[in-house]
Every structure is written in C-alpha cells, then in structure tokens.
Amino acid sequence: MKAVAIILAAGKARRMSHPKALIEHEGGKSFLQSLASTFGKAGCGVLGVVGSDEEAVREQHPSLELVTSRDWEKSLLASVKAGLEAAMAEDADVVLVHPVDMPALRVTTVKSMLKDMERGGTDAVMVLRPEYDNATGWPVVLSKSAARKLIEAEGEDLEAALKTLNPRRLNVKDPGVIVNINTPEIYGRVFSTEVKLAPPPKRRVKRAGAANGSGADTTPASYAASSEE
Known part of the structure; x- marks a missing residue:
C-alpha cells in the first residue's frame, strides 16, 4: 500500500507574522521539516503544498517535494485538491492530509491510522479521522477512491466536502492530532519562548x-x- 502525506502550507499566516512552514518546532527543524520527518518515519511519501511565501518555503526546504496551489487564496479545499492531484499522479493508494501548523503529530498515530485503513481496503470510498478527548483532529486519511471524489467536490468548504464522504473516527492517545499552533500566544505556551524561525539550510x-x-x-x-x- 503506497501512502502519500500532503502537508498543507499554502496559507498566509497573518496572526503568526511568519510563514508557518518556516517556524521552528524542535531540534532546529521547521514545522514543515518536522512533519515531513514524522510522515517519512511512518513509511509515507511526502508532498508539501505551498502558495503564499512559496519562494521562501522552497528556499528553506530544497530537498522536499513541493506542489504549488494556484488558488490558495480561494479556499483550503483548493490547496487540498492541488495536493491530492499530485498524490494521484504518484499512484498513491492512500493519502493523508495534514496542516503544517500541527507539528506535534506522533509517528505511532500515523502508523495506526494506516493500519486501520489497510484493513478496510483502498478501493472503497473510505475516510478516517483521529479523535482525541472527544475532539476530531488531523490528519485526514483518504483511500484512493475517496481522494478522487474529494478532487471532484464542488464548493469551497473542506469540512462540508469531507462530511459527504462519511468519515470514520479512530480514537488515539495523541493530543498532537488536535494541537493547532496558529498564534504567537499558543506557540509561547507550548515552547515557552517567542515565535522564532528555524535556522536556514547549512551552507554547502x-x-x-x-x-x-x-x-x-x-x-x-x-x-x-x-x-x-
């Protein structure tokens, strides 16, 4: 089963004042680098979806495969579709969709969700979401058939489009699936420091x-x- 993770990093981070993809998470890694590592360790291919601040994100992450969302300002669903189309072009059986500002996701959670999806088969229209403390989180995991249906979805509301696919819930012991670091205040509470950017790539x-x-x-x-x- 080929799994491809889509990390959504196209939006304009107006409240953070810095592109979220470039903000430091842990160990000198950016949010985007940290998530790419998490999904990679779980056996997934990784695609980042960029839009706003695309040049800076590409410069900071020269080794990551990045896809441009031309309509990132239109809706989140537009960026999801850009990523899904790229994943389908890579012949993915399962696609995971995850926001870049939720970098605390655990490798074990990703593996558990993939295992659950594999039991159900990838040909059926299947959507799986994690649940922690009665709250629905991320990533959203879609079978190939579900990904194709989401690409064809009308409108601009991602959550509404997902509901039409009747997602299942998987209870997980990972608060990272609901921790959204999208303001300086939340960043400060999580890391006990002001928002800072990850260091640039080492000079070669x-x-x-x-x-x-x-x-x-x-x-x-x-x-x-x-x-x-």
Whole structure:
C-alpha cells in the first residue's frame, strides 16, 4: 500500500507574522521539516503544498517535494485538491492530509491510522479521522477512491466536502492530532519562548575542481551570511 502525506502550507499566516512552514518546532527543524520527518518515519511519501511565501518555503526546504496551489487564496479545499492531484499522479493508494501548523503529530498515530485503513481496503470510498478527548483532529486519511471524489467536490468548504464522504473516527492517545499552533500566544505556551524561525539550510561549499568544474558555492545568497561557520 503506497501512502502519500500532503502537508498543507499554502496559507498566509497573518496572526503568526511568519510563514508557518518556516517556524521552528524542535531540534532546529521547521514545522514543515518536522512533519515531513514524522510522515517519512511512518513509511509515507511526502508532498508539501505551498502558495503564499512559496519562494521562501522552497528556499528553506530544497530537498522536499513541493506542489504549488494556484488558488490558495480561494479556499483550503483548493490547496487540498492541488495536493491530492499530485498524490494521484504518484499512484498513491492512500493519502493523508495534514496542516503544517500541527507539528506535534506522533509517528505511532500515523502508523495506526494506516493500519486501520489497510484493513478496510483502498478501493472503497473510505475516510478516517483521529479523535482525541472527544475532539476530531488531523490528519485526514483518504483511500484512493475517496481522494478522487474529494478532487471532484464542488464548493469551497473542506469540512462540508469531507462530511459527504462519511468519515470514520479512530480514537488515539495523541493530543498532537488536535494541537493547532496558529498564534504567537499558543506557540509561547507550548515552547515557552517567542515565535522564532528555524535556522536556514547549512551552507554547502563545493571544492575547487568538483565534478562541475566551477567550485562554486550553490547556497542561495540570502542564506550565505547566516550559514557561515
């Protein structure tokens, strides 16, 4: 069963004052890097969906596969559809959809949800959502058939579109499925510090006489000063 995770990072973070995808989570990783690691450890392929601040997000995450949502300002559903279409192009059997501002998700939770979906089969129209303390959370896990139906959904309301697919709930012991870090106040309560950006990628200097013959530093100029050791 091929699983692909879509991390939604296209929106404008007006309350955070910084792009959420670039904010530091733990261990120097950005929210986006942290979630990509979580899904990767659970055996998923990873796609990030970008829109607002796309250039900065791409520059910070050169190794991640990122998809552009052309209509990110229109609705969250539009960004979800952009990610789903990319996942379908990669022949995913199951797609997980998760917001970038919920980086506390556990690997074990993802594995449990995938195991539950696999038992039900990926051909049926199946949608699974985690539930913690009677609250519905993320990620949303969709079978291939459900993903295709969501791509065809009309309107702009993601939750309304999901309800038409009759999602099931899976009780989990992971508060990370409902912890949404979308304001400086919440960030401060969680990390006991002010909002800060993750450090930029480390500078990679090519040696003289390298394969391309240039010996040039290929690190983006905007990171050169802060990346030098």
